[in-house]
Amino acid sequence: MNPGEFDLIARIRSRIAARADVVLGIGDDAALLQPPAGMQLAVTADTLNAGVHFPESAAAADIGWKALAVNLSDLAAMGARPAWCTLSLSLPVSDPAWVDAFLDGFLPLAQAHGIGLVGGDTTRGPLSISVTAIGLVESGCALRRDAAQVGDDVWVTGTLGDAGAALAQLDASEPEPFLRSRLDRPTPRLAAGQALIGLAHACVDVSDGLLADLGHICARSGVAAQVQVAALPASAALLQTFAVAQRAEFQAGGGDDYELCFTAPADARERIEALAQILDLRFTRIGIIRTGQGVLAVDAQGNRWQPSRQGYDHFA
Amino acid sequence: MNPGEFDLIARIRSRIAARADVVLGIGDDAALLQPPAGMQLAVTADTLNAGVHFPESAAAADIGWKALAVNLSDLAAMGARPAWCTLSLSLPVSDPAWVDAFLDGFLPLAQAHGIGLVGGDTTRGPLSISVTAIGLVESGCALRRDAAQVGDDVWVTGTLGDAGAALAQLDASEPEPFLRSRLDRPTPRLAAGQALIGLAHACVDVSDGLLADLGHICARSGVAAQVQVAALPASAALLQTFAVAQRAEFQAGGGDDYELCFTAPADARERIEALAQILDLRFTRIGIIRTGQGVLAVDAQGNRWQPSRQGYDHFA
Numbered sequence: 001m002n003p004g005e006f007d008l009i010a011r012i013r014s015r016i017a018a019r020a021d022v023v024l025g026i027g028d029d030a031a032l033l034q035p036p037a038g039m040q041l042a043v044t045a046d047t048l049n050a051g052v053h054f055p056e057s058a059a060a061a062d063i064g065w066k067a068l069a070v071n072l073s074d075l076a077a078m079g080a081r082p083a084w085c086t087l088s089l090s091l092p093v094s095d096p097a098w099v100d101a102f103l104d105g106f107l108p109l110a111q112a113h114g115i116g117l118v119g120g121d122t123t124r125g126p127l128s129i130s131v132t133a134i135g136l137v138e139s140g141c142a143l144r145r146d147a148a149q150v151g152d153d154v155w156v157t158g159t160l161g162d163a164g165a166a167l168a169q170l171d172a173s174e175p176e177p178f179l180r181s182r183l184d185r186p187t188p189r190l191a192a193g194q195a196l197i198g199l200a201h202a203c204v205d206v207s208d209g210l211l212a213d214l215g216h217i218c219a220r221s222g223v224a225a226q227v228q229v230a231a232l233p234a235s236a237a238l239l240q241t242f243a244v245a246q247r248a249e250f251q252a253g254g255g256d257d258y259e260l261c262f263t264a265p266a267d268a269r270e271r272i273e274a275l276a277q278i279l280d281l282r283f284t285r286i287g288i289i290r291t292g293q294g295v296l297a298v299d300a301q302g303n304r305w306q307p308s309r310q311g312y313d314h315f316a
Numbered sequence: 317m318n319p320g321e322f323d324l325i326a327r328i329r330s331r332i333a334a335r336a337d338v339v340l341g342i343g344d345d346a347a348l349l350q351p352p353a354g355m356q357l358a359v360t361a362d363t364l365n366a367g368v369h370f371p372e373s374a375a376a377a378d379i380g381w382k383a384l385a386v387n388l389s390d391l392a393a394m395g396a397r398p399a400w401c402t403l404s405l406s407l408p409v410s411d412p413a414w415v416d417a418f419l420d421g422f423l424p425l426a427q428a429h430g431i432g433l434v435g436g437d438t439t440r441g442p443l444s445i446s447v448t449a450i451g452l453v454e455s456g457c458a459l460r461r462d463a464a465q466v467g468d469d470v471w472v473t474g475t476l477g478d479a480g481a482a483l484a485q486l487d488a489s490e491p492e493p494f495l496r497s498r499l500d501r502p503t504p505r506l507a508a509g510q511a512l513i514g515l516a517h518a519c520v521d522v523s524d525g526l527l528a529d530l531g532h533i534c535a536r537s538g539v540a541a542q543v544q545v546a547a548l549p550a551s552a553a554l555l556q557t558f559a560v561a562q563r564a565e566f567q568a569g570g571g572d573d574y575e576l577c578f579t580a581p582a583d584a585r586e587r588i589e590a591l592a593q594i595l596d597l598r599f600t601r602i603g604i605i606r607t608g609q610g611v612l613a614v615d616a617q618g619n620r621w622q623p624s625r626q627g628y629d630h631f632a
Contacts, residue, residue: 023356027536028461029393029521030360030451035351040339043434044346045402045448049441077345086361088446118359125365130404130446132361135346145344205345220343 008099008122012087015103019116022084031118033084035136042080042135042142046070050127054184055170060098062184063129064105070207071133072113072188073258077205079143079197080135082115082190090125105185113190143196143203143262148221152201152263154287155272157189159235160210164254165242178237186258191279196262199271203262209253211307214261214287215295224292225263227252230300233284252297253307263289324415324438328403331419335432338400347434349400351452358396358451358458362386366443370500371486376414378500379445380421386523387449388429388504389574393521395459395513396451398431398506406441421501429506459512459519459578464537468517468579470603471588473505475551476526480570481558494553502574507595512578515587519578525569527623530577530603531611540608541579543568546616549600568613569623579605 013026024032035041048067050056068085075082087106091098099122110117115133162182169175175183189205196203202221204213210232218225232251242250264272269285276283297305329342340348351357364383366372384401391398403422407414415438426433431449478498485491491499505521512519518537520529526548534541548567558566580588585601592599613621 024458024460029390029519030358030396030449032394032453032458032460033357033359034455035357037353039351041349041351041357041450042346043349043400043402043450045404045436045446047404047406047437047439047441047444047446049406049439049444052440074345078348080346084359086359086448088361088363088448090363090365090444120361121363123363123365124368125363125444126442128363128365128406128441128444130361130363130448132402132404132448133346134357134359134450137348139350142340142348144340144348203345 008094008096011096011099012103015107016117017111022116022118025118033118038139039136040139040142042075042078042137043132044071044074045130045132046074047128047130058184060101061105064102065109065185067129067131068106068109069186069188069258071131072115072190073186073205073207075133075135076188076190076193077143077203077260078135078137079141079193079203080137081194082113083134083136084116084118085131085133087117087120088130089120089122090128091122092124092127141197143193143200145202145204145217146220148202148217148223148263148289149265150223150289150291152265152289153269153285154214154225154227154261154263154289156206156210156233156259156261156284156286157192158259158282159233159238160206160257160259161238161247161250161254162235163256164250165238167256176237176241178235179241183256186256188258189260189281192260192281195275195279199268200262200264203260206257206259206261207255209255210261211252211295211297217263218293218295224290225287225295226290227287227295227297229297229305231284231286233282248305249307324410324412327412327415328419328433331423332433333427338432338434341434349434354455355452356455356458358391358394358453359448360387360390361446361448362390363444363446374500376417377421380418381425381501383445383447384422384425385502385504385574387447388431388506389502389521389523391449391451392504392506392509393459393519393576394451394453395457395509395519396453397510398429399450399452400432400434401447401449403433403436404446405436405438406444407438408443457513459509459516461518461520461533462536464518464533464539464579464605465581466539466605466607468581468605469585469601470530470541470543470577470579470605472522472526472549472575472577472600472602473508474575474598475549475554476522476573476575477554477563477566477570478551479572480566481554483572492553492557494551495557499572502572504574505576508576508597511591511595515584516578516580519576522573522575522577523571525571526577527568527611527613533579534609534611540606541603541611542606543603543611543613545613545621547600547602549598565623
């Protein structure tokens with residue numbers, strides 16, 4: 001006999017860490033949470049479906065990690081501090097070993113960032129994971145997409161294109177291990193997002209592809225951006241695995257990077273470069289905000305660079 | 317060409333109502349919300365999957381209604397006032413007409429209860445809807461499952477068994493229209509939940525079946541309950557459609573009722589009966605809380621009554 005829904009919930013409940021502001025956690029009709037005074041809530045929801053957001057063969061622990069990471073990345077892009085999350089898990093069959101392995105990926109990431117799992121449900125259905133994450137940010141301080149200003153520098157954290165490259169390699173063979181880990185276990189840039197409050201103007205996380213996501217900043221802010229494709233940061237693994245033309249495709253257009261792309265005034269450059277050392281994280285200046293609309297990518301010769309694939313649309 | 321993800325999101329965004337405490341709604345990495353001082357958050361998440369929670373043939377508007385209603389019902393069971401929700405929609409294909417029809421069910425219910433849709437995502441995948449709802453309740457006042465006291469009356473709102481009866485009829489033919497509407501368009505008892513603060517001790521919504529859900533109250537409160545099966549409220553449609561034995565099965569064990577089952581001290585009886593008139597909603601006293609554990613259902617002769625099916629477990 002397979003364990004039923006209530007056993008799965010009990011399994012999850014027995015493994016989660018406490019937070020002082022969780023008045024009532026899993027086990028009632030709703031969780032009860034005590035938000036601190038003077039803070040706003042940042043709320044985001046993302047779903048991962050088997051065969052769409054991860055291969056059917058993906059390891060349960062990697063799925064667990066990524067389902068939370070993509071939501072934490074959204075909180076990072078707002079400069080918010082993670083507080084609580086819910087998890088809705090649809091499973092074709094009740095499989096406690098799978099759930100345990102899923103939690104082996106989900107919970108360490110949750111604990112590392114102090115986010116409390118406070119509710120959700122488990123249902124029967126095609127494998128699908130929906131997470132809603134709630135973060136806290138001081139009122140009026142959140143990093144938004146609509147705050148870019150003409151003359152701002154455009155920056156990006158970490159390296160770009162690794163996940164896209166891994167995905168391309170997956171079609172043919174086992175990806176290079178570092179690239180694969182960037183696809184399966186993205187790192188939400190929470191410390192960077194919080195540190196950028198007061199420094200950055202606009203911010204977005206790179207989930208759909210750099211040009212597409214920077215395009216969201218431009219559209220919401222009523223500005224244009226120019227990006228130097230040659231300036232886009234690449235990992236050593238990407239440099240060693242792909243030639244420059246293909247690399248640029250992944251860096252500019254590949255999704256699933258979960259780095260932060262943000263704009264900041266020129267007088268913040270020194271403080272941002274100092275952050276790089278404090279956070280042990282690369283910050284790269286890749287372009288500038290201008291009047292107009294849209295994102296112009298240029299190559300080293302200053303010519304317009306066109307990606308073959310721009311951004312990720314789930315229904316394209 | 318089908319509209320892509322961003323068009324679907326724009327479609328949703330253009331139709332939602334504003335709330336003053338939504339600092340930033342759909343269109344950024346996360347929504348920004350300003351919770352009022354002195355309130356706790358009640359947070360719940362429920363997923364509906366095609367073929368599991370609703371028939372593949374269900375109307376999009378009914379699915380939209382129910383996806384929100386089951387979450388609002390959880391807030392009702394806490395006595396919380398609905399504030400904000402997120403919607404994660406997985407669709408096999410991008411179908412704007414389907415999304416519009418879905419919103420025709422979802423949004424009027426949202427507006428009627430003043431809950432703001434502030435975020436979420438649309439992804440490709442088997443039809444599945446995940447909603448996370450956030451409500452507000454004065455600190456320390458929420459109705460919980462763990463607060464039943466020995467000697468309390470057990471009450472239930474509305475009528476029981478209608479949805480279960482409709483589901484049973486669906487197997488053979490088109491259900492009786494009223495029963496069908498109770499299955500497709502359950503009414504979350506929000507006004508009742510809020511009015512019960514200060515009157516009720518423990519509360520749960522009847523989603524898994526009355527005996528199962530009352531069992532959750534007993535388990536969490538460390539008490540037992542005795543329920544008179546003959547006292548369970550039945551709708552006129554149920555009375556006319558099913559004989560007493562089958563009726564009792566649906567009333568005691570059928571899921572999807574979304575009524576509130578609560579316990580309250582005997583000295584609250586008059587005030588609860590007054591509520592029935594104010595809210596134009598039936599409140600029926602169906603049993604009592606005792607020492608011990610578990611739920612004992614008895615028939616009119618005082619003999620133990622055994623359901624053939626107790627509660628709903630998604631993996632049973």
